[in-house]
Amino acid sequence: MIPLLSVSGLSVGFGRTPQASEVVRGVSFELADGETLAIVGESGSGKSVTALSINRLVDFGGGRITGGSIKLRRADGSILDLTAASEPQLTKIRGAEIGMIFQEPMTSLNPVLTIGTQIEESFRLHRGLTGRQATAAAKDALDRVRIPDAARRLKYTPNQLSGGMLQRVMIATALACNPRLLIADEPTTALDVTVQAQIMALLAELKRETGMSMIFITHDIGLVAGIADKIMVMQNGQAVEQGELNQILDQPHHPYTRHLLQDVPHFASGRATRPDGRRDRAPDAEPALKVNDLVVRFPVKSGFFGRATGAVHAVDGVDFDLMPGETLAIVGESGSGKSTTARAVLGLVRSTRGSFSASVRKAAAGQSALPIQMVFQNPYASLNPRLAIESILAEPIIATGGRVDAATRAKMATLLKRVGLPENSLERYPHEFSGGQRQRLCIARALMLNPSVVVLDEAVSALDVSVQAKVLELLVDLQREFGLAYLFISHDMAVVERIAHRIAVIHAGQIVEIGDAKSVLSAPKHAYTKKLIAAVPTIDRRREHFELDTRQVPSLVRPLGFEPGPARWEQFGVDHRMRVEA
């Protein structure tokens, strides 16, 4: 049997001399009907370019196929080399025989067209449907991806739907004309874990229903365990290893595959938590940060005079304390209030109510010590591109009224060395550094004032997996060395497992479960925590499917003057408690 797709010796380059700047070099693979191939690699490995070459979208990004062939067995049984296909031929194949879904559902749908129009377009182009027929077909397509109330949703524009819903719409669009091959380029990377689990389940189910083949691109090798038949690992534009799922996961040969499987954080249900820093060892220490009944509300205004008619309860009565040298991870989905909590602690948003106290550690002579500093999510956006590193590091000192003197410079040099950056970094600018290095710079900046607490808001989420592992290691080392307390905000359970001593699970602005990391991850008590943990992909769970859940995220808008009832807690063990629903 001739395979559906057979790629051999594929090379792709960019720019005016594509031969000289190839980002994909000699990649070959085959894909049979109904089979799923996962292409795994970090950014810059060439995995997306490989995928985009198959439907030749790479041409629009300035790429040129410089060698090799991509042979597709078409619906009528003829073989077509896509590298030599003309643009009119390709527009007939795209959407009809090869569908594609992308990483960012929020930006991948046209914001000014209704989703109905966008789905109908596929039927118009490839099936020749018009008017009511096209609308009916679009409704069926939405039903197929389990979007409730499909007929009404057809009239929505993308801004009215959540990310998970939009990704379903994307899938509905891509699968509208029953393509025999679906290319999924990191389709869940921008989504919450629970939503990710939903999308993965949906893809697996649709694959079973339609018998389509799939190419699934991801940086997360744990994610593909649930869906792939074959895995291809890419590094620096080359396929370094490929084979059957179990073979790759259980007996990896190439050192890079082994690195991806072993050195990179994978979720291990509480088995990989940190052994150090248990809080029962120093029972009467003063907490570095104590947060009491923190409430943040944003008014919802309406009417002619803009009177407040309700409030978004972003954070609703959160308390916790944080010991020196301890990491408290706050986990939750987007919109749960975890980042708002962090911002309120730093005073970046005004809290409606509540108090916090932070103990000030003795600072080095001549320096003011702000007890709390922060490291943000996106290292590309959180360093001013016009300032040299020296000025960036001097900023916190100047902002607190200090002077840049010899001692400050010495401190900069020490910190740079400590976070693993070259000594000549001071005169350089942010664009000269990689993402991981920039995040190290942000960490150095946060440490300039000898803080006692560092708030890390998704601090490693934007980094590649192997860089993630190294930055986490650095954070743990720095914590031990300076006795720092970390407030670690994250949605990524695998990362949290590596760094947290304690975990607070936050849902709809309230902590629903808090306690020792090992205990929370291995024996979650609250239904929400259980759901969150069950959604985390792991290498151990192969071909496991999730139940589809089509509920939308609950609204946090409450009527004016609404107060939640007092929290009741149920205690499990020494340091683990769960909120009991009233």
Added chain:
Amino acid sequence: MTYLLRRLAVFPLVLIGVSIVVFVAIRMVPGDAITAMLGTEAGLLTPAQREALSVYFGIDQPWFVQYGRWLAGLLHGNLGISSTYGKPVLEIILERFPLTLELALLSMLIALVVGVPAGVFAATHNEKFSGLGVRVAAMIGQSTPNFVLALLIIYTLSAGFGVLPAMGEFSPLWQDPLRNLGQLILPAITLGFAFAASVTRISRSAMLDVLSDDYVRTARSKGVSARGVIWRHALPNALIPVVTLSGIEFGYLLGGAVIVEQIYALPGLGRLVLDAILQRDYALVQGAVLFIAFNFMIVNLLVDLAYVALDPRIRLGEQ
């Protein structure tokens, strides 16, 4: 709806602000209505006669008293009487306005019909010679002063082809549409040329931005043809800056185009205001400026409403 009411509620405040500024500014200009009206003969007036005329026109009072009177008149729909024409100000303005409005609409039509496709073409042929050609043409169009263009057009037509633009008494659209169009088409081209050049440049850059957006890639992955991608998916997203620019330009054109009106001998709002200022015709200047400001606000409101129609993400009245 609430938004619309709130916007309309601001209108009177802005108009009062504008009128105070104009009221004071024009009175700070040296010279007065009496001198401007009578010319050298004003020197023959005895101080008593001058005094009497001042009282007659009400300009002997301090400016805020004059303003108060004027405002009271305004509330009764009375913008005052022009001292040069001896007719109600509103009547004069409304006489001139249709021409200005028509000219502005024609110019904008030309600008959009030429500019948007040219901009799209330049964006889709960005790295080609033809795209560069459009960009150069747009640059020239933007940097040519419109009186130069007007003279060039008139000269070419009369010297080159022996055709002259229809001159003479202006005929309104509803009386003689053909003759009216003949009179307005050249001025409209003159004004529309630079306008079209700006539209070309802004639609080009907006299209270039939009063409690299994710949803354009999605559209291509669905098998949408190159033409469908450009006109159905990209262009509607690129129109916001074009609408912004067109609104501002259109607003200016509604205030009259002094030079072009002068060259083509058109009785538009621009020349009316200029003459009124030169004549110190206070009532007319105030009325005209107020009218222009009002138009500007209406255009701005329409532009904002157009945003909502173009982009469902934009909700008016939200911060």
